[in-house]
Amino acid sequence: MTINTPEPRNSGVEGESEPVSAPPTQLGAVRPTAQVRAELVAFLERDSSRLGDVYRGLQRALTPDQIAEELEVATSSFVWGYQRLIDSLLDADLPTAPTVAQAAARRFRNLLKTQDWSPVSAEYLARNLIELERRADDESAREAEIQQANAETTKAEARNEVGIYVYALPHYLLHPYEPDTERTLMKVGRSDSDVIMRFRNQTRTTALPEEPILLRIYRTAPGEAAAAEAQFHRLLEAADHDRSVARTAGREWFVTSTRFLDELARALSLHLVVVNDTSADSD
Structure with missing residues (x-):
């Protein structure tokens, strides 16, 4: 998800000496004590998910591209989202962008449910989960985030590059379908000029409730976009990434992730262009 665009570092983090047990009505992130941070570091050092992989790669001073290469991932853009999550866990540097905050909140919630934490660490995670949820619900920040993503979409569409285009609606980036x-x-869908224009015009009818955000372009050679589109659709269906059958959605909508699509593009030897990124992808 979430739309990963540069954001100011959190200036609302409270002082190092603040106890985790501060009143729950108090806004702002709560920094971990040395004990809590040590427990979180120990968790990341042994974690077998991609979160742990990225943490250990960063500790070895690897670049995002080197981490992606080690993990055999098509693009290094995912590293940014995991690094923001690591900063949130270890330093209470919580994201302010609503989509990123929502993705971090989902991970905090999952960690609280699946890991055996000490009482003080569980309280720390629960307190910052409340703050992440508050930021995810910030309508003014959400509107600014969407405006920035729409600006990037317009800029990329104006280049009229040949290839496969991947769009999503802001609502489904903030609230994943699954x-x-x-x-x-x-x-x-493919990027023929008339196809893009027809799709954009859908947003002016009742077919789509929001302006769609362009996430990816997978460049193809001229004349090869239609064949590449057919391959994408066939592989998505074979992987049970269900095709939407909703009357208003159209047949080019799938329940999938940019992570999976990036790997398909890599397998098909297509050049990847990241327009807007999302933190909605799971391990």
Whole structure:
């Protein structure tokens, strides 16, 4: 998800000496004590998920591209989201962008449910989960985030590059269609000029409730976009990334993730262009 665009570092983090047991009505992030931070570091050092992989790669001073290469991932853009999550866990440097905050909140909630924490660490995570949820619900910040993503979309569309275009609606980036897997509805279609224009015009009818955000372009050679689109659709269906059958959605919408689509593009030897990124992808 979430739309990963540069954001100011959190200036609302409270002082190092603040106890985790501060009144729950108090706004702002709560910093971990030395004991809590040590417990979180120990967890990251042994974690077998991609979160742990990224943490250990960063500790070895690897670049995002080197981490992606080690993990055999098509693009290094995912590293940013995991680094923000690590900062949130270890330093209470919580994201302010609503989509990123929502993705971090889902991970905090999962960690509280699946890991055996000491009482003080569990309280620390629970307190910052409340703050993450508050930031995810910030309507003014959400509107600014969408405006920035729409500006990037317009800029990329103006280049009229040949290839496969991947769109999503802001609502489904903030609230994944499948919360457990974090897959969400994405439109996967080719970039012929008339196709883009027809799709954009849908937003001016009752077909789509929001302006769609362009997430990815997978460049193809001229004349090869239609064949590449057919391959994407066939592989998505074979992987049970369900095609939408909603009357208003159209047949090019799938419940999938940019992580999976990036790997398809890599397998098909297509050049990847990240327009807007999302933190909705799961391990």
